Each structure stands twice: as structure tokens, then as C-alpha cells.
Amino acid sequence: MALADLTQLEILQGSLGLIWVLIAIFIGLKAIARAIAINRTRDLITVGLSYIFVSSAWFGVAFQFISYGFFDVKLDAFTYLMVANIFIPIAIICWIWSYCEILKPNSKNILLIIFYGFAIIWELIIIIGLLTDVSLVGTLHSTFDSSHSPLLLIFTLTGVFMFLITGITFAVKSMKLDDPEVKWKGRFLLLAWISFGIGAILDASLTLNALTIIIIRIILITSAIEFYFGFFLPKKISLKLVKNK
Numbered sequence: 001m002a003l004a005d006l007t008q009l010e011i012l013q014g015s016l017g018l019i020w021v022l023i024a025i026f027i028g029l030k031a032i033a034r035a036i037a038i039n040r041t042r043d044l045i046t047v048g049l050s051y052i053f054v055s056s057a058w059f060g061v062a063f064q065f066i067s068y069g070f071f072d073v074k075l076d077a078f079t080y081l082m083v084a085n086i087f088i089p090i091a092i093i094c095w096i097w098s099y100c101e102i103l104k105p106n107s108k109n110i111l112l113i114i115f116y117g118f119a120i121i122w123e124l125i126i127i128i129g130l131l132t133d134v135s136l137v138g139t140l141h142s143t144f145d146s147s148h149s150p151l152l153l154i155f156t157l158t159g160v161f162m163f164l165i166t167g168i169t170f171a172v173k174s175m176k177l178d179d180p181e182v183k184w185k186g187r188f189l190l191l192a193w194i195s196f197g198i199g200a201i202l203d204a205s206l207t208l209n210a211l212t213i214i215i216i217r218i219i220l221i222t223s224a225i226e227f228y229f230g231f232f233l234p235k236k237i238s239l240k241l242v243k244n245k
Contacts, residue, residue, distance in 0.1 A: 014065030016217035024055030053091030060084030167193035189230035195223035
């Protein structure tokens with residue numbers, strides 16, 4: 001079995017990447033289910049979808065671990081880079097829709113034009129690159145190690161910056177409301193976006209070894225837990241936080 005052929009570092013990288021992706025998908029689906037339950041399909045469903053799609057940057061690692069580790073089928077560069085890139089612009093579209101619906105309804109149209117324009121151009125570059133020359137999207141260096149092309153790296157870092165600015169703004173607005181529980185949710189969301197930003201930037205910039213992989217994945221998994229508390233703060237924890245304030 002191919003799993004036995006993987007090095008300890010590759011098993012660590014693949015398994016932790018898969019765990020992070022599964023947690024993100026679970027939280028995204030939870031948000032979607034909650035939106036349907038309370039009939040808020042216009043904003044919360046896109047919040048859930050955005051969290052699932054933003055984790056797609058690690059789909060390549062997760063899918064490769066399953067495909068090669070358990071079925072001895074290694075993803076080629078085209079497939080790996082496609083699943084790791086093509087859904088991220090969609091994540092921006094979903095998130096900005098929710099952001100504008102909740103916080104910026106009066107300036108929604110102009111913001112959607114700007115952000116959607118950026119996301120569509122980004123998506124077109126990915127699709128054209130995949131269909132013409134995969135190196136325009138990135139390079140698959142080894143089983144679980146890939147890098148972006150210079151152009152895609154600019155778009156990716158800009159996208160991360162967009163998520164951070166709007167996400168932090170959303171969290172800060174929540175923290176200013178009178179409801180103590182909503183304030184705590186805002187604090188968790190603030191921590192979640194900061195943790196995600198740090199994890200994503202470190203993942204893209206650091207040389208991955210056993211220590212850095214563990215640290216980065218812990219940061220990302222922590223951001224997922226914080227994000228969960230930001231939207232679905234358990235009542236018992238909420239009561240304790242509000243009471244001890």
C-alpha cells in the first residue's frame with residue numbers, strides 16, 4: 001500500500017491537512033444547516049460555503065493523502081493544483097456577499113462589483129492556466145508540496161488580505177453591540193480571522209518540516225474552533241463567559 005511508502009513527514013503533512021479540511025467542512029456545513037433552520041438562507045449559507053471553499057487551499061494535500069495513501073493513485077499536477085486553487089475565488093464571492101448583506105447593505109453594489117471583478121479575473125487566470133500551461137498556476141514539487149506561480153501568489157495574498165480586513169471588520173462590529181453574548185462571539189471571530197491569516201501566511205512562506213507543519217496545522221485548527229465559537233457559541237460556555245466578565 002502507498003501509505004507505507006510515504007515518509008513520516010509526508011504522513012504528518014497529509015493527515016494533519018486532511019484533519020484541518022474535514023473540520024472546516026464540518027463547520028461550514030453546520031453554518032449552512034443553521035441558516036436553513038432559521039430561514040436565513042441569504043447570508044449564513046454563503047458564510048458556510050465561504051469557509052468550506054477557503055479551506056480548499058488545502059484540498060490538494062487532503063485529496064492526495066486519501067488518493068495516494070489509501071488507493072495508490074497519485075494526483076497529477078493538473079488535478080492537485082485545480083482542487084487547491086479553483087474554489088478560492090468562489091470563497092471570496094460567497095464571503096463578500098454575506099459581508100455586504102450584513103454590514104454594508106447601502107454600499108453593497110459598488111463593493112460587489114469591485115470584489116467580484118477581482119474574483120472573476122482570478123478564476124479566469126486559474127482556468128486559462130490549467131487549460132494552457134499548468135505552470136502559470138503553480139508547480140507540484142513533491143507528493144504534498146506545491147507552490148503558486150508569481151502571478152497567482154499575488155492574487156492569493158491579496159485574497160487573504162481581503163478576507164482578513166473584512167473578517168476583522170465584521171468581528172469588531174459584533175464586539176461593539178450591546179448583547180454580551182454577541183460581543184464574545186465577535187471576540188472569537190476576531191481571534192479566528194487572525195489565527196487563520198497567520199496560519200495561511202506561514203504555510204505559504206515557511207519551509208515545511210515536522211515542527212512547522214505541526215505548528216501551522218494547530219494554528220489553522222485553532223482558528224476553526226474559534227470560528228465555530230464565533231457563530232455557534234455553546235450556551236454553557238456563553239453563560240460562564242458572560243457571568244465571569
